Amino acid sequence: MQSYKLEREIPVDREYDLVVAGGGPGGAAAAICAARLGIRVLLLEAMGCLGGMGTSGLVCVFDPIADGVRTLVGGFMLELIGALHDRGFMPESITPDHWLYGYHNWTPFHPEGLKLLLDEYTQAAGVEVRFFTRVIDADADPKTGRVRGVIAHNIEGYRYIPAKTFVDATGDAVLADLCGAQCREAGRDTDKIMPGTLCSIFAGIDWDRVDIVRDDPDAIHYNIGIPGPADKVEEAIREGYFTQPDRQGPYMHIMGGTLGSANAGHIYNLNALNCKSLTDGMMLGRKMAQEYKRFYKDKVPGFEAAEHVCTASLMGVRESRRIVGEYELTIDDYMARRQFPDQIGLFNKFVDIHAYSNSEEEYRAFCERNARLRLGRGECHGIPYGILVPRGWENLWVAGRCNSSDVLVHGSIRVMPAAAMMGQAVGTAAVQSIRTGQPACDLDTAQLVESLRQAGAYLPQNELSREMTRSK
Template identity: 30%
Template sequence: MGTLTPEERHFFRSDVNARDSERKQRQPQGHITEPARQVPVHERCDVLVLGGGPSGVAAAVAAARSGARVVLLERYNHLGGLSTGGLVIWIDRMTDWSGRHVIHGLAAEFMERLGRDAVAGPPREDWGSRDTAKADYWSLRTAAFHGVVTHSPTIDPEMLKGVYHQMVREAGVDLILHGWMVAPIAEEGRVKGAVFESKQGRRAILASVVVDTTGEGDLYAAAGAAFSSDIDAHDIHHCINTSWLFAGVDMRRWLDFRAHEPQAYSAFLARGRETLGSFEKPIVSWRDDVATFLGPRKSGFSALDVDEMTQVEWESRKSMAEHLAFYRAHAPGFENAWHMLMAPQIGTRHGRRLVGVKSVRRGAWDAGAVEADEVGISPSPSPKFPNISVPYGALVPEKLDGVLAAGKHISCDTNSHGFMREIPQCWLTGQAAGTAAALAADAGVLPRDVDVRRLQALLTAQGVPLRQAAAETPRAHTAEA
């Protein structure tokens, strides 16, 4: 495998800001013993989806539309995870380098339901265009990379919350907000549900199949599934931060400055880094008077440590105030900027990655082989590579039964995690996991024993583009060597 340049590894780049704070060291304080208790069963269902982020919403809608009785458990008061509450309102590429819309199905429906006023991005006829003028224009608006215009819109997060809720309700999903999974219910290596906490107390949900869309694999890790936690320290795929929005800006004026005054723009960036250290550039939003800041991205923190995440929240809030003062003083178009919103959800990119039956791996990029159990197609991170086949086996734990994973914690290596964690890929794996979970529940089989040909046929009928692999019988339960 050759060494990849940053441009080849990721199509959107940002500074990786090393932490400059010491880790909080808590001293052991002993233990307590909790008494045994009886936990009321809150609900029984075919499919339980844990986490209402982009993958969880897709999984719940897909499972319910496939005829399953579905419960979706979400800890916040809204759906969408980082795509809404995390203010990651830039939806990464859903087209490949030819302009083909490869992440489709529910992903396309989410965008279509948003409506014109809630989405900003290139028109469909320009997807895949290599026209220099168009690429230059859209590159400033996070929708052209390597000289190619892509389907990478920015969206109104409040409108997307509404779309998610509407689609979940229409599908007949039993939605539970303000509840947080705290323990799996498992017997002899098979997950049969989960325990959650809320203001109502501790309660249980029993299910034929559980879909873990918690973001960090909380359910499958607690149930004993193997996972990986290694990171690429030089890449943003593991960084943490809390995003924010500034309003009262003139983004057209800012982009004109960035495009036509390169020396002044470079001097501005240098001054910002010298003044603030960790410095972030704004990107466009769905409106010209709102700027999005998706950083600064902080390295060296753990998404699984409560003290670490608390520190990131403090440092991100401090950065927001410092950036506002600096931009108001020095950035064209930001003279009247004001704090609009700091994200209510922290932006954790990486915590755990499943050890699955199969895995999305860097070694397979060059060949572009189609997996026999393909359940989705991801655009590659560079025109140098063909599209990347996402196998069903990447959602299936190597040994643990009764559970599927979807979202940023599926089975993949660190290079592939750089794009498999993105929102469109979470929609892709969520739709596949939800459809498979419904199929398993209906057939009374384990997720690893689902008829993959049947799964692929159902996904195709849902508008998911799939390709025909070389003639072989796909089997999710046969682990990779």
Template identity: 55%
Template sequence: MKPSNGTFVYNRALPVEGDYDLVVAGGGPGGCGAAISAARLGARVLLVEAMGCLGGMGTSALVSAWSDTADGERMVVGGLVAELLEELHTRGCLKPGIHPDRWRKDLHSGVAFNPEGLKIVLDDYCARAGVEVRFFTRLIDVDQNNGKINGVIINNIEGNRYIRARAFVDGTGDAVLAGLCGVACREAGRDTPNIMAPTLCAALAGINADVFDSSKQQEAVFKAIEDGFFTQNDRHVPGLFVNSRTTTIMNAGHLFNTDALKCRSLSDAMAKGRQFAREYTAFFRKYLPGCEGAQLMVTGALLGVRESRRIKGEYELNYDDFTARREFPDQIAIYNKAIDIHVHDCSDEQWERYRNEYLSIDRPARGEHYGIPYGILVPAGGWTNLWVAGRCNSSDVKVHGALRDQPACYMMGQAAGTAAVQSLKTGQPACDLDMQTLVESLRKQGGMLPQKTLSRQMTRSAR
């Protein structure tokens, strides 16, 4: 075997394993939601995760905060993610003294958590549900034909393996499995003019949470820019998310022009991100009371990727749906996060665009939400046993800026896992599942699904 014309063709016999009901690729919010929910419903589930822990961005990338979960009156998120929040609270993984209204009632409010705490909660939930988890294992290829996956190829320290299963969920965040299947996808920077920049988040110790006032951060950023403090004059600094009396997560430093689908670009961004983490730690120490003793403990093991590749699904959730607060008979969740597309560069125009968009009149008000229909989890083209869950869902670029948050990703995961089990039990394909049964099953699991009208049919985009 010799390389020719820039390619190298090889044949290898691989050990075959499995006969799982469901394989879930990726153990972030989408993948964990799918794996735990399907296993609780009795499926034999294998969850493969490239890193050494579950939680995805929330743990490996130190994006340890969940945004919007309530609408000013009550929770809009239900099911597994609501359970996880209460569990984190009970185990003392949220800031001591935090009032439960922050996630049960308050509008546009978020909670930061201890990432180590979430790792253990997810380990426990998977173990209790009977999910088989394989860490340090990457899904690398697929065996599929005519819209049906027969098996996937995984790689870990034991080499490559062929895993047979009856259903598959792509929870990789980057639509890795869907992409390998040849599913039509949208890629940031190629199908859309801009890429929302990633950030390498970090954990800081030595904070005095009783003194630190997050509402003073923006003013301090403006002052530091005026003083010529930063190497990049980025006004958009999400900042510190305090998760204990002395520690915080730091979300600061946009890595503009990073292409999250190119390894070289990701590698450069990690190195640059580590420099930013030092620079922003020094900024907080100098400019924010309560941060004088801040110490940079560690940066994320994963880059905080906001946007990469997402599928074109049976339905694409769009901006008109968002502004109309559309209810769908087949919605599998509701949500109320605003559109949150970060600045694309340091210009005045981008800062204005971001501020206007995020705080615009289109932002869901008290008591408002929009529906997330089932069809955004199923690739277009008649797929029988493939679903996606999480940020690789099918939505237009604006709505993606709202749906990418972790609570929504857990709910999409729960729906994908539940749909997979329904499909296995009934023989209904992913692209033609009975929606009424799915909605009723999600309601039984605590899903917040207020739609009055149900339908057996999926809502599809006109093509």
């Protein structure tokens, strides 16, 4: 491809203490928690609302935050779930015990509630938010590991925004990559990419007539919705309902009243770092949503009068680019239920790697992984601080899906409650770094853990360490 050199003078904004790129569960938590601690925060979000996949992506259900015995996820995320419930943005059937103590309990919510609460929280904390603003470049020096500023674009044109610290919560490690931090890309550094899904909202469902499996400890999602009944899916595949026969899923969750949110259909080989692939995926996703509408209406009792309301405006991306961090969390750590002195969160979710294609063989591999790579009741693994710091960087962190973990354990911690814990941790770390001069890559993690505990995080490790856990 030919290149074109662009030179232009662009306005320079005032300096912020912290700039957060991306306002999903990771970025919103980072910005709000940092601003609550008293620093000046700017949150840049490409869409017109906060919440990321939870709102613009119509993924309207939080993964489990408990291990069946204890509530593992505290702090900001716990506050948010409680507020969604108290403000009436959850189905009436969901009570606090469901998320506080359940094992494999997913918690549904209405995306408008999440948008509204995050608006209110950012306003109350004094976070400056800019919607429809995309981070497009960075002024950074990989040799010193320092970022000086980001270049953002919105309706007002380009802006150079200097800051003391930066958080990349774009899901795709956009900012870390622009800075020149070392990253791994699915499909480039691995041989496969987990498929994406374009999620949807349905209305007109008679949930009283839907056969929901409840109180089955081994069931996943079932107590808040239904997987497409396997026999009906097989039947529909035989009858040619689907452009792309797919045995895994679909899932339909209660969103409230007659509403349901659908996580239906897989877009295989979707490369979220390639614009054509993303565009083709959106078009295929919209086509598939109509096929699933027909499937539910024709085949599943309770859906006869259902209507398809809309598909999401953000593609549901499960895997794209993630950083090479000071630590890489591995499946061995997960299976060992490893605890770390510098852990900033605990998690119990199973390793959720969707089938890489719609072949029988891949479907069997998915079922086998699902059964084998999971933690039992009362079990959990730690999420150490070092997976949030691009290796060698002094004032740059990541939160959420672009964390440093291997493919398998990433399948567990890529989800919203884990992203929010990471966000709270890096927002708090940025404040500590500004106030003490400690760089991200050499932060006193004992001090960080104490601050997170004070803010409600559940971090029961007895031993703390000033030094983070690092990969060799």
